[in-house]
Amino acid sequence: MDTAETAGLLSAHFSAWAHLTKEEQDGMLSDTVLTRYAKGACIHNGENDCKGMLLIKKGQLRTYMLSESGKEITLYRLGAGDVCVLSASCVLSAITFEVQIDAEEDSEVLFISPLYLQSLMERNIHVECFVYKTATDRFSDVMWAMQQILFMSMDKRLAVFLWDEIAKTADDTVHLTHEQVARDVGSAREVVSRMLKYFSSEGIVELSRGGIRIINKQKLRKLAE
Structure with missing residues (x-):
């Protein structure tokens, strides 16, 4: 995927993009990688797997928790245009919540380097706000899933x-x-x-x-x- 297409996707789905300097935008583009996954592939396996922020270009992903006994609990799904930051737990100092992410369809996913994302968060309040707001929105989905399991x-x-x-x-x-x-x-x-x-x-x-x-x-x- 060329740089212009990557920039277009980031501009459309990463609201802090407009608040980055030209140098920061160029740095993010150079530290963003497109990866293709076949249906059923593991994208993020939780503990000690800090992939960075992901943006789905195509396909569908399933985010779930895995118990010690191997039981899976689906938390939410992600489709084209969705962003996930729980795959970058190493940069979320206030959050220690591990999830698994698999591809439910053949998918194409952009990964923004966790190191570069962390450096942006430290110096750009718009990036920090975007990351934590996105995490909060996903936790709302997680709480809904937990509420169903516990109380329904x-x-x-x-x-x-x-x-x-x-x-x-x-x-x-x-x-x-x-x-x-x-x-x-x-x-x-x-x-x-x-x-x-x-x-x-x-x-x-x-x-x-x-x-x-x-x-x-x-x-x-x-x-x-």
């Missing part, structure tokens, strides 16, 4: 997830396996499978190898409320 019943959590998926994709079929759904709602596959079978018996969904088709949106929405 399993049937409601699953209903909310299915409703959000069909609203997002404009498709009445959720093209995910039971294992993938379980990761997203923070539960075990067996629990999700049992609940989906219950939804099926209630005439809310139709299950197939290709996914989960919503056949009664009114019932699903009532469960999700």
Whole structure:
């Protein structure tokens, strides 16, 4: 990717760009790398992996927590144009929160060097504000995920997830396996499978190898409320 295209992406999605000097902009461009990832690839593995600030040019990433037992809890997703700073935890002195990031689709990601980002934060208040505001916004997503897991019943959590998926994709079929759904709602596959079978018996969904088709949106929405 050429320098002009990189500058265009940074200008569009990194609001502090306009507050950088020409020298600072040139420095950031020279310390920004485009990396391509295949679907399923690990982008950031948490502890001791400080990749820097990332900007998604193309694709979709999943950010999640991993327990000691290997259980995954999806926190939020990132799409084209989104910025993530939790992959640069080494420059966030007030934050010690480790996440994992995987590519859910073939993706192209820009990485801004953590060392250069830190140097900019130390001398440019606009960069520092952008980084911490972005982190705060993502923590809002994290708190929502935690609230669902801690305070919502399993049937409601699953209903909310299915409703959000069909609203997002404009498709009445959720093209995910039971294992993938379980990761997203923070539960075990067996629990999700049992609940989906219950939804099926209630005439809310139709299950197939290709996914989960919503056949009664009114019932699903009532469960999700």
